[in-house]
Amino acid sequence: MGFAALTDSYPWDAIAPYAERARRHPQGAVDLSVGTPVDPTPAVVQEALIAAADAPGYPTTHGTADVRETVAGWFARRRGVVGLDPQAVLPTVGSKEAVALLPSLVGAGPGDVVVHPEIAYPTYDVGARLAGATPLATDEVAQWESRSDVKLVWLNSPANPHGAVRSVEELAKVVAAARRVGAVVVSDECYAELAWEDPYRTGGVPSLLDPRVSGGSHEGLLVAYSLSKQSNLAGYRAAFLAGDPALVADLVRLRRHMGMIVPAPVQAAMVAALSDDAHVSAQRERYGARRRILVEGVTAAGLVIDHSEAGLYLWVRPEGPAQDCWHTVADLADLGILVGPGAFYGPAGSGHVRMALTATDERVAQAAARLQGA
Ligand SMILES: Cc1ncc(COP(=O)(O)O)c(C=O)c1O
Numbered sequence: 001m002g003f004a005a006l007t008d009s010y011p012w013d014a015i016a017p018y019a020e021r022a023r024r025h026p027q028g029a030v031d032l033s034v035g036t037p038v039d040p041t042p043a044v045v046q047e048a049l050i051a052a053a054d055a056p057g058y059p060t061t062h063g064t065a066d067v068r069e070t071v072a073g074w075f076a077r078r079r080g081v082v083g084l085d086p087q088a089v090l091p092t093v094g095s096k097e098a099v100a101l102l103p104s105l106v107g108a109g110p111g112d113v114v115v116h117p118e119i120a121y122p123t124y125d126v127g128a129r130l131a132g133a134t135p136l137a138t139d140e141v142a143q144w145e146s147r148s149d150v151k152l153v154w155l156n157s158p159a160n161p162h163g164a165v166r167s168v169e170e171l172a173k174v175v176a177a178a179r180r181v182g183a184v185v186v187s188d189e190c191y192a193e194l195a196w197e198d199p200y201r202t203g204g205v206p207s208l209l210d211p212r213v214s215g216g217s218h219e220g221l222l223v224a225y226s227l228s229k230q231s232n233l234a235g236y237r238a239a240f241l242a243g244d245p246a247l248v249a250d251l252v253r254l255r256r257h258m259g260m261i262v263p264a265p266v267q268a269a270m271v272a273a274l275s276d277d278a279h280v281s282a283q284r285e286r287y288g289a290r291r292r293i294l295v296e297g298v299t300a301a302g303l304v305i306d307h308s309e310a311g312l313y314l315w316v317r318p319e320g321p322a323q324d325c326w327h328t329v330a331d332l333a334d335l336g337i338l339v340g341p342g343a344f345y346g347p348a349g350s351g352h353v354r355m356a357l358t359a360t361d362e363r364v365a366q367a368a369a370r371l372q373g374a
Contacts, residue, residue, distance in 0.1 A: 002298045002328060003048055004188055007260070008072075010031075011122065011140075011344050012034075012344070014341075015033060015230065015329070015338065015341065018320060018329050018330065018333040018338060019033075019333075020331075021333040021334065022333040022335075022337060022338040023336075024073075024336075025335070025336025025370075027336065028336065028366075029336050029337075029338055030338070030341050030359060030363045030364070030366050030367040031190065031298075031357055031363075032294075032335045032338060032340075032355045032357075032367060033322060033354075033356065033360075034089060034092040034173065034271035034340070034358070035136045035146075035160070035312045035313065035356045035358050036234055036358055037160035037227070037228065037229060037232040037233075037234050037358055038147045038168070038358055038359060038360055039147060039232050039283065039286060040232060041231070041232050041233055041236070042231060042232065042273070042276070042279035044124065044272050044273075044274050044276050044279065045231060045233065045236075045273045045276075045279075046221060046269075046270045046321045047270065047272070047307050048264045048269045048271065048272030048273075049236070049266065049269040050265075051268065052264055052265040052267075052269070053073075053265055054266035055263070055264040055265055056263075056349075058261070059261050059262065059263060059264035059267060060261070061090075061252055061255050061256045061261045062090060062252045062264065063089060063090060063240070063267055063270075064264075065086070065267075066267075066268075066271050067088040067089070067091055067240075067267050067271055068086035068087070068169070069086045069346050070128060070270070070271045070274045070275055071084075071086070071089040071240055071242055071274060071309045072084040072085070072086045072089060072242075073274075073275075074274045075207070075209065075242065078192075078204070078277070078353070079192065079204065079209070079210070080127070080194070080204060080206070080210050080211075081207055081209040081211075082206065082211075083126065084209065084217075084218075084242060084247050086138075086224070086346060087248070087249075088242055088244065088245040088248045089240055089241070089242045089248065090193050090240060090241045090242070090248050090252055090255070090334060091095070091191045091238070091239070091240045091241055091250055091262040091267060091270060092239045092241055093176070093237045093239070093260060093261075093262055094226060094228060094237035094238065094239050094262070095190055095224045095225065095226040095228075095239035096123055097260070098239065098241055099121070099123040099124060099127055099154075099188060099224060100123050100127040100130060101104035101127065101130075101260075101374065102127060102131055102156070102186060102222075102224075103127045103128050103130070103131035103151070103152055104122070104127070104130060104131040105154055105250075105251055105254050105255075106151065106184050106247070106250075106344065108128070108131045108133040108151040108152055109131055109133055110129075110132045110133065110349070111133075111134075111149060112126070112133040112149055112150075112151040112152075113133065113134050113135075113136050113144065113147060113149045113150045113151065113155040114128035114131070114133045114134070114135050114136065114151060114152045114153075114154070114177055115135075115136045115138060115143075115144050115150060115152070115154065115183075116135060116136070116153075116154040116155055116156075117137070117138075117139055117154065117159060118139045118150075118341070118346055119137055119159070119161065119162055119344060119345045119346045119348050119349040120137065120154075120156060120159075120160075120198065120345055120346050121156060121160045121161075121188070121345070122344060122345065124156075125137070126155045128257070129143035130354065131364070132365045133151065133245060135235075135344055136150075137147045137236070141173055141174060141177045143338065143346065144177070144187060145177040145180065145181060146180070146181075148181065148182060150151075150178070150181050150182075150183040151183055151184065152183060152184050152185075152186060152190065153174060153183050153185045153186070154186055154187075155171065155174060155183070155185065155187040155188065155208065156185070156187070156188045156189075157171070157187060157188075157189060157192075157205065158189075158191040158192065158194065158195065158200075158309070158310035158311040159191075159207075159311065160191065160312075160313065161313050161315055161340065161342065161344075161345045161349065161354040161374055162307040162308065162315035162345075162349075162352070162354075163191075163307045163309055163310050163311040163313055163314075164307040164309065164310075165195065165200050165206075165213070165309055165310050166203055166206070168206045168210065168213055170207060170295055170369055171187070171208055171210075171213040172212065172213045172215075173235050175208070175213055175214060175215070175220075178220065179220060183207060183220070184221075184222065184247065185221050185222070185224050186208075186219050186221075186222045186223070186241075187207070187208035187221075187222070187224070188223075188224045189205065189206075189207060189208070190224070190225055190228065190230075191226070191229060191237070191310055191311035191312060191356060192205040192207065192310075193229075193230040193280050193284060194229065194230070194284060194311055194312060195206075195310040195312055196288065196291060196307065196308075196309055196310055197310070200309065200310055203259045205263075205310060206221050207223060207224055208221050208222075208243070209221060209242070209243055212245060214290045218243045218244045218245070219244050219246075220244055220247070221243045221244055222241050222242065222243035222244060222247060222248075223238045223241070223242050223243055224239065224240075224241055225239060225240055225241075226238070226239035227239060227270060227274070230314060231273040231279065231280065231283070232283065233269070234275060236266050236269055237262070237266065238262065238266050238269060238270045238273070240270075242315050244363055245288050246264075246277040255259060264278060265296070269278055270279070277343055287312065287357045289361070290357045290359070290361065290364040291314070291357050293364055293365060293369055294355065294357065294364055294367060296315060296368060297367060297368030297372050297373070298316055298371055300371060300372045300374075301371040302318070302319050303316050303317065303318055303319065303371075304316065304317050304318070304319050306352065307352075312356055312357050312358060313354045313355060313356050313357065314353060314354070314355040315342070315352050316339070316352060316353050316354070316356070317351050317352045317353070318356055322351040323350070323351065324350060325341040325342040325343050325351060325353050326341055326343070326351050326354060328341075328352075328353045329341050329353055335367075335369050335370045335371065336370060336373055337355075337368075337370060337371070339353040339354060340353050340354040340355075340356070341354075342354060
């Protein structure tokens with residue numbers, strides 16, 4: 001896919017015929033194809049947004065001091081990252097735009113390589129191409145550690161679509177190699193609060209900025225984080241980047257030129273969301289319950305779940321010989337269940353489908369019952 005292909009196709013349009021097929025089920029479709037939250041935005045967050053509705057002036061691109069200090073406090077409280085400089089925090093308009101723009105904003109261009117996970121959220125590839133750089137899809141450090149043209153290395157832990165989590169040791173290995181070749185490492189950690197299996201459920205998902213990973217210096221490192229999933233806030237577009245103070249200062253200057261600013265009421269809502277851990281754990285419980293029900297249904301149907309130890313998805317394939325994901329998408333559509341084809345995340349994903357936990361309890365129970373009867 002070259003740059004032109006980005007403008008004339010959007011992969012998700014390809015599942016429309018299967019959505020149609022799933023809708024024919026007498027009890028209606030269960031849409032597990034996208035990870036869009038369906039539970040209410042917490043009242044504490046809505047109230048903060050409303051209280052900040054009078055906003056005649058331009059908001060600050062760098063974010064209010066309140067936002068930046070709250071993010072630093074969240075990292076210390078929830079992610080084991082103490083002492084993050086609030087100056088090294090930058091709110092973004094959701095994290096998708098940040099993912100798409102970062103290669104350009106760190107100066108990657110023709111002749112540069114942007115590394116991203118082999119099976120990955122497609123926007124890493126899109127962002128590399130928008131910058132004119134070359135994407136390299138690999139999980140193997142050995143594939144790039146002796147190159148001189150690597151400008152940026154993406155990590156995504158817990159990963160979309162398959163839910164694998166990177167250990168402290170794995171993250172540290174990437175950081176060491178990237179520092180040797182002079183590349184920036186950006187870790188997209190937007191599912192960090194949704195860990196289902198140990199050691200991550202009890203011990204937390206390690207952050208790139210964790211001192212055991214960074215060695216105590218955030219130089220060349222950034223974390224992208226989003227409130228969309230943990231706080232049912234996808235409609236607000238609330239996210240942030242944090243890490244290297246010098247990199248963040250450059251990004252702030254560039255984004256001021258671009259007018260890439262988070263609206264003031266959303267900045268206020270971010271402060272409320274990141275200051276309240278109770279709604280995040282309530283949401284985790286909800287997803288955990290849905291996950292248990294769906295896992296039972298999927299297993300009863302003779303399907304196999306790989307990875308999926310964290311995040312909002314089950315990474316599923318039929319037992320036995322590999323089957324092309326589009327066949328599985330079709331089989332599930334006949335049960336009225338719409339899922340995402342693994343091929344959307346790279347050729348290595350083409351034997352799997354992705355099932356999201358983002359449906360109501362009623363729809364998830366329906367899906368499980370249909371799978372159990374299959
Ligand atoms: C890995 C990953 N990064 C980023 C995003 C974008 O999230 P948002 O733009 O809502 O912050 C998503 C959304 O599904 C995602 O899965």
